[in-house]
Amino acid sequence: MLTIEEYISQMKKKDKLDEFNFKNHAENMTAVIKYVMEYFNTYLDPEAYNYENIKTEQAALKIEQEIRSAFPKSKDFIIDYYKRYKTWIDKGLKPLIDHNRVG
Numbered sequence: 001m002l003t004i005e006e007y008i009s010q011m012k013k014k015d016k017l018d019e020f021n022f023k024n025h026a027e028n029m030t031a032v033i034k035y036v037m038e039y040f041n042t043y044l045d046p047e048a049y050n051y052e053n054i055k056t057e058q059a060a061l062k063i064e065q066e067i068r069s070a071f072p073k074s075k076d077f078i079i080d081y082y083k084r085y086k087t088w089i090d091k092g093l094k095p096l097i098d099h100n101r102v103g
Helices: 004-015 022-045 050-067 076-086 091-102
Strands: none
Touching: 004 022, 050 076, 076 091
């Protein structure tokens, strides 16, 4: 699930919208307002998504961003573990791994 910022960015790329083209200022503003309306009315359908699932997906995205460089080979496992058990396994492993690297 995309955040509203990611959704707007994706739609701008799809439509090749250039917000710095001031000749099309009114059209650009209309397009962005349309993206926001589509996001809340169509993409983010409250009946199709469970609030807890949305929170879990957002947390998983945050975890992925934080661990991408620290655990590149095991990030998928860590994210799947979080989704299943709602626990950040990487928080417990990082001190152990760092300690073993020093020693």
